[in-house]
Amino acid sequence: MHLHNARWGKTLFWGTITALLYASLFYYGDLILHMAHTTPPACVVGHGAEAVYFHKPDAAACAAQGGHLEPGVWWHVLIPVLFALAISFAHGAFTGLFWDMMGLKAASHPDRH
Amino acid sequence: MEATQFIELNAATVFLLVLIGFIGGMVSGFIGSGGAFVLTPAMMSLGAPAIVAVASNICHKFPKALVGATKRHKYGQVDIKLGIVLGVFAELGMLAGKHLMVGIMREFGKTGTDLYVSVIFIAVLAVVGGFVLRDYRKLRHADHDLPHETPRLARWIQSIHIPGTMVYFEAIKGRVSLLFVIPIGFATGLLASAIAVGGFIGVPAMIYLLGIPALLASGTELVIAFVMGLGGTFLYGLEGAVDVRLSMLILLGSLFGIQLGAIGTTYVKDYQIKLVMAVIMLTVLFSRVFYIPGYLSGLGMIDPIAAAHVATLKTLGDSVLAVALILGAITVLTALTKGIAEHRKADMARQLAASMAALAPAPGSMGSLNPGGRFERILLATDGSEYSAGAERVAVDLARRNRAKLFIAGVAVYNPEYATSVPGLEAAALEQARRNVAAAATSAAGIDHEVVITEADDPWRGIVDAAEEYRADVVVMGRRGRRGLARTMVGDATARVIGHAPCSVLVVPRGARAYEHGVLVATDGSRYGDAAAWSAGRLAAAAGLPLAIVSAVLPSHNEQRRREAVQAVERVKLGLAVGTPATGIVAEGRPEQVILDQAHHAGADLIVVGTHGRTGLDRLLMGSIAERIIGLADCPVLAVKN
Numbered sequence: 001m002h003l004h005n006a007r008w009g010k011t012l013f014w015g016t017i018t019a020l021l022y023a024s025l026f027y028y029g030d031l032i033l034h035m036a037h038t039t040p041p042a043c044v045v046g047h048g049a050e051a052v053y054f055h056k057p058d059a060a061a062c063a064a065q066g067g068h069l070e071p072g073v074w075w076h077v078l079i080p081v082l083f084a085l086a087i088s089f090a091h092g093a094f095t096g097l098f099w100d101m102m103g104l105k106a107a108s109h110p111d112r113h
Numbered sequence: 114m115e116a117t118q119f120i121e122l123n124a125a126t127v128f129l130l131v132l133i134g135f136i137g138g139m140v141s142g143f144i145g146s147g148g149a150f151v152l153t154p155a156m157m158s159l160g161a162p163a164i165v166a167v168a169s170n171i172c173h174k175f176p177k178a179l180v181g182a183t184k185r186h187k188y189g190q191v192d193i194k195l196g197i198v199l200g201v202f203a204e205l206g207m208l209a210g211k212h213l214m215v216g217i218m219r220e221f222g223k224t225g226t227d228l229y230v231s232v233i234f235i236a237v238l239a240v241v242g243g244f245v246l247r248d249y250r251k252l253r254h255a256d257h258d259l260p261h262e263t264p265r266l267a268r269w270i271q272s273i274h275i276p277g278t279m280v281y282f283e284a285i286k287g288r289v290s291l292l293f294v295i296p297i298g299f300a301t302g303l304l305a306s307a308i309a310v311g312g313f314i315g316v317p318a319m320i321y322l323l324g325i326p327a328l329l330a331s332g333t334e335l336v337i338a339f340v341m342g343l344g345g346t347f348l349y350g351l352e353g354a355v356d357v358r359l360s361m362l363i364l365l366g367s368l369f370g371i372q373l374g375a376i377g378t379t380y381v382k383d384y385q386i387k388l389v390m391a392v393i394m395l396t397v398l399f400s401r402v403f404y405i406p407g408y409l410s411g412l413g414m415i416d417p418i419a420a421a422h423v424a425t426l427k428t429l430g431d432s433v434l435a436v437a438l439i440l441g442a443i444t445v446l447t448a449l450t451k452g453i454a455e456h457r458k459a460d461m462a463r464q465l466a467a468s469m470a471a472l473a474p475a476p477g478s479m480g481s482l483n484p485g486g487r488f489e490r491i492l493l494a495t496d497g498s499e500y501s502a503g504a505e506r507v508a509v510d511l512a513r514r515n516r517a518k519l520f521i522a523g524v525a526v527y528n529p530e531y532a533t534s535v536p537g538l539e540a541a542a543l544e545q546a547r548r549n550v551a552a553a554a555t556s557a558a559g560i561d562h563e564v565v566i567t568e569a570d571d572p573w574r575g576i577v578d579a580a581e582e583y584r585a586d587v588v589v590m591g592r593r594g595r596r597g598l599a600r601t602m603v604g605d606a607t608a609r610v611i612g613h614a615p616c617s618v619l620v621v622p623r624g625a626r627a628y629e630h631g632v633l634v635a636t637d638g639s640r641y642g643d644a645a646a647w648s649a650g651r652l653a654a655a656a657g658l659p660l661a662i663v664s665a666v667l668p669s670h671n672e673q674r675r676r677e678a679v680q681a682v683e684r685v686k687l688g689l690a691v692g693t694p695a696t697g698i699v700a701e702g703r704p705e706q707v708i709l710d711q712a713h714h715a716g717a718d719l720i721v722v723g724t725h726g727r728t729g730l731d732r733l734l735m736g737s738i739a740e741r742i743i744g745l746a747d748c749p750v751l752a753v754k755n
Contacts, residue, residue, distance in 0.1 A: 077350035088176030
């Protein structure tokens with residue numbers, strides 16, 4: 001029973017971390033999207049969720065569309081990398097425990113040694 | 114200026130992405146390969162431009178590869194050095210591929226890259242799907258995994274020495290020229306940049322060109338996937354093409370699916386996995402074909418097709434893709450539920466059998482030993498040849514030590530059908546049998562013994578009959594007889610006696626002596642293993658010898674299986690408690706090799722193995738691992754009947 005509780009606790013812990021990571025990914029969705037699009041130089045037309053991004057921008061064409069130019073910020077590329085690593089780790093730990101708790105486990109083959 | 118749009122996320126697309134990730138992950142966990150050939154087209158079907166689909170796919174894959182690589186490195190299934198070298202050159206291949214993709218995008222627009230990705234998809238899936246199908250047919254006819262053999266091409270490549278380019282790789286266990294490694298890495302990257310699955314080139318190339326075993330190749334591929342994926346995420350990210358929301362939604366479903374798929378594989382046979390793989394690959398290929406006319410028309414390479422027709426074709430393609438995914442999902446889930454049900458049933462039967470055995474321990478049911486660990490009636494089967502010399506020596510010694518009755522059995526082999534037509538045949542056969550046992554009878558002088566001559570048309574039948582008639586506790590015999598010599602490692606007669614005898618069989622190699630240093634028992638947690646352990650424990654205790662309890666795990670076994678092996682060994686150790694020093698060992702490798710190595714380490718000169726039941730017709734019922742141990746051991750092996 002003790003073991004059982006410990007596993008519940010662990011599953012809950014990693015589940016919460018995973019949920020928090022996903023929540024922040026979507027809570028800051030517009031910002032993250034903006035950062036992804038402005039990793040290279042971009043022409044941004046419109047604001048927030050409505051914004052349309054053009055890459056390899058041309059100043060005159062951008063102005064004609066009513067947009068503004070944004071210089072690229074290379075380190076924005078770290079956002080997806082860090083998110084991917086963190087979520088993969090937390091979520092991986094959670095799902096393993098989750099299926100275990102659901103009683104699903106790999107078959108053992110006594111006859112095959 | 115060009116617009117790079119990510120797909121709009123609403124409740125429906127989020128649900129679909131997670132679902133696609135789940136199914137893709139499940140398929141990928143089941144067939145052991147990226148699954149990107151499902152995910153990339155699916156994302157494209159949801160409206161993501163090819164470049165975003167590929168980039169987001171790569172981004173969801175590399176952290177998964179890192180987790181996988183670390184896990185498999187623990188099991189010794191990864192050559193980090195080779196993985197990094199291949200990964201770095203794959204990175205260059207990917208740069209080249211991306212350059213190509215950007216060039217196509219600039220020249221022909223989104224439709225151009227879509228066409229490029231689709232064509233590569235079709236070509237690669239056709240080739241790889243075909244190979245997998247061939248493997249499936251090969252595997253279906255083999256009843257077990259085929260042993261690894263270095264392909265001829267790989268042997269040739271390994272034999273070429275180009276000064277200044279030779280590098281040692283652990284996976285190859287030798288040196289190979291970098292000039293062969295570089296193109297493999299480069300091609301892997303080039304392919305990955307287009308369809309996000311480089312493993313389609315990397316793994317087969319490692320197997321067929323470098324001669325690396327499949328398990329090691331697929332483990333090392335994870336390192337390549339990580340190096341390449343991380344680099345790829347940076348490269349595509351700098352272009353603003355990575356939609357991390359998309360990646361993470363796919364990952365959300367995929368991580369659930371991949372573990373379910375991987376669990377599913379443990380319930381099915383290898384060839385079934387290959388079949389599912391081939392069917393899914395070829396269906397995805399088929400789905401992509403429907404998009405091609407639309408792309409070609411969009412690029413003006415063929416006569417324009419009405420927009421309505423293009424849309425219809427696209428719907429058709431999407432439907433076929435959906436069918437492929439659903440088909441894969443259903444197959445895996447069916448395998449899983451069916452496998453689990455069968456497994457539970459078998460488990461219950463096993464538990465029932467165990468409890469029945471515990472309630473009523475029938476005499477002879479536990480390896481025919483008396484509770485004191487003694488054999489009371491020993492039957493030596495000999496054909497008087499040099500192959501029986503060890504058996505004669507050990508049987509006499511054993512009878513002396515156990516103060517047992519020794520029956521020395523010779524078989525007069527003749528066919529009664531001919532006996533009537535060939536006068537003197539029976540007499541000659543009987544005379545021969547008597548001569549065969551004479552030497553053994555002489556060396557048994559001073560112990561309670563009896564010479565037994567049986568008549569049969571086959572030696573094994575004569576031995577089994579004698580064992581039954583004289584209620585032997587154990588049959589002692591050589592590994593090969595005269596008849597077995599030209600046949601297999603374990604003679605035909607020996608194999609058949611093990612299969613059909615009513616008691617345990619002690620198989621003694623030519624030069625072996627009676628055990629006096631230690632006993633080793635191989636257990637796999639099954640009731641056969643338990644019977645062997647029981648006998649081994651009693652034997653060791655009676656002789657005052659140390660006991661080693663060994664269980665082998667394969668490199669492919671997961672943590673769960675490994676835990677079970679440890680538990681099996683611990684259970685036997687606790688259950689025996691026979692007052693003799695017992696050590697438990699769980700080691701990785703081919704079971705027979707593990708057991709022989711451990712016997713050597715522990716100084717054990719008697720190996721005890723369990724064999725399958727008494728019914729059946731062929732040597733198969735002896736168990737292939739037991740057969741290999743018996744065939745390779747240089748000490749006596751006791752095959753215990755359950």
